[in-house]
Amino acid sequence: MKGLVTGLVKRYFPENKKKESTRLSEKYRKSGLTLEQAIIIKERIEFAFQEDKIYRQNDLGLVELSNYIDFDRYKVSEVINKYFSKNFYALLNHYRIQEAKELLISRPFSSVKAVMYEVGFNSKNSFYNAFKKDTGLSPNDFRSMWAYEDGVNSRLQFH
Secondary structure, rough: HHHHHHHHHHHOOOOOHHHHHHHHHHHHOOOOOHHHHHHHHHHHHHHHHHHOOHHHHOOOOHHHHHHHHOOOOHHHHHHHHOOOOOOOHHHHHHHHHHHHHHHHHHHHOOOOHHHHHOOOOOOOOHHHHHHHHHHHHOOHHHHHHHHHHHHHHHHHHHH
């Protein structure tokens, strides 16, 4: 309940975003992260996720990502929080769910469980929760919705 109220306050009362930004600034006041480092770290994170698809590793944590991009984990965490506006696990799940959606559509005969493992999830529960948080649907409902829409669109094109 507390998370719901916090989310609504952030969405509808933007002045609280200033407080959050101030809180982040205070948290990282002594970090020593320069803008140049932040840019390099952000680019390396994006490359690691988008090109190397490091998020598929089911045991990936902040330490492993930091080692992979060769930067201190505190600075990597700061960049993720400040420049992606997410925490590490929210960013990780974002990439995993984006690929899962693509796979569910492009591979209609693959099981949801196979897709779940391929994108890096270990737990059906965490996969379903993250998927529903992102799409508002379960993976099966998402796939069904896309199959239905695709069928309707293809029938419309032939008439």
